[in-house]
Amino acid sequence: MMHLTRCPTCGSRRIKLVRRDFKREFRGRAYTVPKLAFHECAACGEKVFDPAAVRRIQSYSPAFKRSRSST
Ligand SMILES: [Zn+2]
Helix, strand or coil: CCCCCCCCCCCCCCEEEEEEEEEEEECCEEEEEEEEEEEEECCCCCEECCHHHHHHHHHHCHHHCCCCCCC
């Protein structure tokens, strides 16, 4: 897990690591990634996901359900 001390978008130091259920929607289908760890900026609302978090999101997303053959 990477650790950010500064928001890459606005430069604020109020960015922090959170771990909570992450809700998203894809083409009208809502899905939840349970207990996802990611950085969130309290100043601008930016969310930053490291590669492990992105893989978890993809594994839950309907958009990636059929693309497991490669990688
Ligand atoms: Zn920010």
